[in-house]
Amino acid sequence: MLSSVFGPYAQDDEFGSRSINPMELYHNQVTRAQGSFSLRMFHRSWGIMLIQANISAPCTVLDFPTRDDFARELKANQYDVVGISSIIVNVAKVREMCRIIRRVSPHSVIVVGGHVAAIPGIETMIDADHIVRGEGVSWMRRYLGEDENAPIRHPAIVSGMRTRIMGIRLPERKGATAATIIPSVGCPMGCNFCTTSAFFGGKGKFVNFFETGDELFDVMNCMERELKVHSFFVMDENFLLHRERALRLLERMKEAGKSWTMSVFASANAIRKYTMQELVELGVSWLWMGLESPRASYSKLGGADTRQLTRELREHGIRVQGSTIIGLEHHTPDNIVAEIEHAVSHDTDFHQFMLYTPVPGTPLYQQMAEQGRLLRDVDYADVHGQFKFNFEHAAISRDDSKRFLDWAFWRDFEANGPSLYRISRTLLTGWKRYKDWPDARVRERFAREMARLSGIYGSALWAMERRFRKVNLNVSQQIRALRQEFKRESGVVSRMMPAVLGPVLLWTTRREEKRLARGKTYEPPTILERTNWVEA
Ligand code: SF4
Numbered sequence: 001m002l003s004s005v006f007g008p009y010a011q012d013d014e015f016g017s018r019s020i021n022p023m024e025l026y027h028n029q030v031t032r033a034q035g036s037f038s039l040r041m042f043h044r045s046w047g048i049m050l051i052q053a054n055i056s057a058p059c060t061v062l063d064f065p066t067r068d069d070f071a072r073e074l075k076a077n078q079y080d081v082v083g084i085s086s087i088i089v090n091v092a093k094v095r096e097m098c099r100i101i102r103r104v105s106p107h108s109v110i111v112v113g114g115h116v117a118a119i120p121g122i123e124t125m126i127d128a129d130h131i132v133r134g135e136g137v138s139w140m141r142r143y144l145g146e147d148e149n150a151p152i153r154h155p156a157i158v159s160g161m162r163t164r165i166m167g168i169r170l171p172e173r174k175g176a177t178a179a180t181i182i183p184s185v186g187c188p189m190g191c192n193f194c195t196t197s198a199f200f201g202g203k204g205k206f207v208n209f210f211e212t213g214d215e216l217f218d219v220m221n222c223m224e225r226e227l228k229v230h231s232f233f234v235m236d237e238n239f240l241l242h243r244e245r246a247l248r249l250l251e252r253m254k255e256a257g258k259s260w261t262m263s264v265f266a267s268a269n270a271i272r273k274y275t276m277q278e279l280v281e282l283g284v285s286w287l288w289m290g291l292e293s294p295r296a297s298y299s300k301l302g303g304a305d306t307r308q309l310t311r312e313l314r315e316h317g318i319r320v321q322g323s324t325i326i327g328l329e330h331h332t333p334d335n336i337v338a339e340i341e342h343a344v345s346h347d348t349d350f351h352q353f354m355l356y357t358p359v360p361g362t363p364l365y366q367q368m369a370e371q372g373r374l375l376r377d378v379d380y381a382d383v384h385g386q387f388k389f390n391f392e393h394a395a396i397s398r399d400d401s402k403r404f405l406d407w408a409f410w411r412d413f414e415a416n417g418p419s420l421y422r423i424s425r426t427l428l429t430g431w432k433r434y435k436d437w438p439d440a441r442v443r444e445r446f447a448r449e450m451a452r453l454s455g456i457y458g459s460a461l462w463a464m465e466r467r468f469r470k471v472n473l474n475v476s477q478q479i480r481a482l483r484q485e486f487k488r489e490s491g492v493v494s495r496m497m498p499a500v501l502g503p504v505l506l507w508t509t510r511r512e513e514k515r516l517a518r519g520k521t522y523e524p525p526t527i528l529e530r531t532n533w534v535e536a
Contacts, residue, residue, distance in 0.1 A: 094128075355401055
């Protein structure tokens with residue numbers, strides 16, 4: 001059995017769950033200040049899904065169990081091996097799960113992997129038989145006596161589930177949500193704070209599951225058929241850095257007439273190796289880029305003017321998610337506000353703010369440990385970059401780190417409005433630019449998104465405009481201008497929709513605000529999937 005750690009997650013408890021750190025990536029570190037406009041969704045535990053798809057032993061994946069679910073499954077079946085995948089904040093849950101396994105299924109071998117394995121002295125903190133650092137598919141294949149070099153089989157992964165915004169849960173039709181593709185893990189840029197880079201080897205290292213554009217094309221083709229999707233969430237820390245692979249993929253897409261959409265992560269230096277046309281033809285429609293700080297010297301920024309780059313990407317219909325670090329070494333109470341204003345002035349579609357955080361396994365952690373600057377009494381459950389510093393900063397106190405972080409989220413929302421408005425704006429800009437483009441694949445992609453979304457976005461904009469009228473007139477007016485533009489560019493049906501759907505969305509938005517004020521939280525469903533299974 002392969003399991004993620006147990007829930008519930010969005011609460012404060014002795015196992016390290018934290019209400020400010022729910023199992024909702026966007027809500028906990030990107031849109032958390034946006035209230036009922038926050039994008040809320042859950043993502044599966046892709047690592048254990050990938051391992052399951054690549055072993056021939058009978059295997060159960062148990063995702064988001066409760067403690068009772070976990071114990072029940074252990075009692076119901078005889079598991080030779082129980083694997084637990086976890087990040088660092090959940091180390092107390094791993095400890096508890098090991099304890100449950102020893103009690104309920106004493107013959108099972110316990111394997112623990114994921115970022116939690118990077119904690120110094122983890123062997124003495126949990127009762128596991130094996131701690132796996134780095135990539136887990138080859139480890140598990142080796143352990144089971146299977147061929148660790150066999151080609152990777154990619155599981156069919158729907159990228160998000162139970163998506164919720166403005167108080168509405170979006171329908172989960174087949175094909176409506178992107179498929180997740182995992183071409184590589186790790187990133188060779190090796191930024192000092194980066195956990196994923198460090199975990200898979202650090203500077204200069206990464207692991208390719210799919211080496212070539214041809215291999216990647218075949219996998220995407222398969223997923224397109226199986227999940228009925230045109231869009232892909234590419235889970236690769238720095239997808240565009242592998243230029244040869246990306247351009248070969250583009251060639252194959254052109255040959256086959258594929259009008260695919262891709263959401264990717266990439267560093268500024270990698271993005272600048274492509275023309276805007278190449279990115280658009282490749283189907284890049286959403287891009288997560290580290291902005292960090294105007295004074296940061298990370299080589300991935302390569303001296304790029306990130307504001308100019310962001311503007312250009314958005315002008316080509318590419319939604320940008322920026323990421324900024326709060327609490328870098330040069331930050332002081334005197335300059336941090338200007339740095340946050342600089343970040344906000346990028347006017348990205350989404351903006352993640354994260355505290356500078358020495359996380360076990362990273363070069364930054366090593367450096368802080370050597371300098372004796374790690375704070376000893378910080379619980380690992382609070383080392384996630386969304387609460388307070390876990391190290392001694394030269395100029396900013398621990399409490400102030402939280403204040404500046406919270407202010408950054410608030411300021412971005414106040415200045416730029418809800419991300420839903422911003423992505424509508426970028427989509428419309430892209431559609432206007434490319435609706436008559438010579439490449440039919442590109443035209444089709446923008447037309448598809450526009451047709452699917454214009455009525456919905458128009459209605460959401462109607463509701464947003466009214467919602468912000470009294471609290472933020474500037475944002476409300478910007479939303480109004482965009483709504484008028486949508487109206488002009490939309491078909492008749494889409495033009496009519498806001499009058500009907502808009503008031504409904506305004507009502508659901510207000511209802512959601514009341515629910516959130518009462519402390520409403522959301523949890524992912526428990527999922528159990530078996531492969532190579534023979535019923536007794
Ligand atoms: S470029 Fe991004 S993914 Fe790569 S090491 Fe730096 S922070 Fe990590």
